[in-house]
Amino acid sequence: MSLDKLKLSKPLVTAMTDAGYLTPKEIQAKTMSRILGGQDVIAVGPEGSGKTTTYVLGVLMRLKYTKDDAPKVLILVADQERAIAVIDQFVSLSKNRDLNIVGLYGTGGMEAEINELVLGIDIVVATPTRARAIYLKLGLNLSKLQTFIVDDAELIIKQGMQLPVCELARSAGKCQHLVFTEVIHEKLTKMTDQFMSFATTLEVEDFGDTQTETVEQLLYHVPNYKTKVNLLHNLLRDSEVFDKVVVFVNSRLTAQKLAKSLSTPHEMEVSMLRPLHFDEDGFDNFEDFKETPEARVLVVANEGAGSLDLSGIPFLIHFELPEEKETYLTRVIKNKEIPTEVVALTFATDMELLQVKKIEQSIGRKLELAELPEELVAEKTLRTKGLDKNRPVKEKTDEPVGGGAYHEKKESNSKNYNYGIGQKAKMTMKKKHG
Known part of the structure; x- marks a missing residue:
């Protein structure tokens, strides 16, 4: 099967060939048409099966370039090393394209990362905890997101980062969701059910041609x-x-x-x-x-x-x-x-x-x-605190909280605005350059 079967643009096929990819991987052949069609996909495949290249190609094909100051793609990864590797893959396959991409993985101060975000970014590659922290500071705008990707989902779950993934996904609203993982199990399903309703699950297994004789x-x-x-x-x-x-x-x-x-x-x-x-x-x-x-x-x-x-x-x-x-x-x-x-x-x-x-x-x-013995007592797994769709939300009241020491503020001193750190960064830049 040739790369042309993936229905990629000529520049992307050239970039793939230059990078040494002569034929598509099985996972790319199975998922690319669905990804380009905008469907939600859970792709399961072993290490080295081509999962990262699959979504990089999909993003580069579907990305609509505008001058928005909000990112169009958010990719969540397990750690800094993985984030850098993903960014390198994008750079390798997007030559001669004006692509703005930034990594958020918590090695420095948030202010510098937020200042970079407000300049206008197409793609954000981040760890879930760092992305959530900057989002809560109102420094990461998810309103224009086209694609939400979770890479190495099994590692993210192993590190207990399901909650920030779910919060970010649900805050992003309607967009395409892509999840890539080596294995699929109950904890992963519980996480994806929070934000994926009609996802297609596609799995590939590549055991090679040789088998090792074992007991x-x-x-x-x-x-x-x-x-x-x-x-x-x-x-x-x-x-x-x-x-x-x-x-x-x-x-x-x-x-x-x-x-x-x-x-x-x-x-x-x-x-x-x-x-x-x-x-x-x-x-x-x-x-x-x-x-x-x-x-x-x-x-x-x-x-x-x-x-x-x-x-x-x-x-x-x-x-x-x-x-x-x-x-x-x-x-x-x-x-x-x-x-x-x-x-x-x-x-x-x-x-x-x-x-x-x-x-x-x-x-x-x-x-x-092997089948578990019928008489085996299966202990219950303690539920971890997570995001509950049905959790009741307390209504905020206008009544003051506290005792008799409460006094209404004078109108001249009252604050009726709440600028996020991202908005403040923009205002600061306007003062400097305006």
Whole structure:
């Protein structure tokens, strides 16, 4: 498929070719016509699938150039590094075009950023918290917005920035919404439901042509940490099947707590590798666990665990996924010299699905999703404070608040205006240059 099929302008096709793009990515082929048609889209694809290039091309095609002092495109990203990368992509693909773009990511004072905004900006690339802070100062005008984009939505949610995203989206009013993410889950859906009503969800998966041979793997998708604990108790109850198990967590403190919660009346049945205290059941040497018949379950912290010889262990349970996917892969890639049957079980919440996706990309296939046991008690997830469409708004009254010390202001001293910081910046510039 050639770039011409994307129905881009000739200058954009030339810019793409100059940048080394000879054929469109699958995600571009699937979404571009909808983006150019003004539809709301949720695009799901792995890292490197071309999500950023997709919306950059869409913006450059749809952007209507006027002399408005308000931005026409707002792009929300997870951090400063990502903001700079997005701006560089726009610069690379918009050569010979008079494009005004600014990044807002909180490394300096707001006043300088607001002064830049009032000069007239086409595109703003910002972190949600910084954009919201400047918006609340009345320095970011969203009244002329044509396109509202959330990039790396899964990272924004992982960092807990759903509220500023929703507030900004709803303040922008009617415009096109585009959300790009590596994974889609309940928390993401709850966020997008706040401002997207009839979005089209399009997903691409690019596992490449090669697959890595691994041990048998099963994925348990659970709502929260407490349900993970319940699931682990449920599985380990069958001591005949789970006769030798290593459970991986991320920290030694978590390992200590989990080992205590799994403890049984049988001494050394459940223990921890390198316990924190001398009086706790545990092993300083992993080989000792393997050679001790009564030791059935060992909880191991990923931090400082180093390389372990897992041969002879039939069950590996990743209660928590390590930060480095390579740590996980070294445990599940099949060792042809040791033909033992091993099953690796992975417990993952919504927030860990991104790590699962990266593992799937590395091994070249999806993990098999296991059904949760019928008798499993799924703990309720505590609701985080968010934006509620149905929240009642208290009416403001004209009555004074306070006691008898209240006095009405004289007419000459009363203030009946409220200039935002952006308006003040314009007035200051007029005084300087007028």
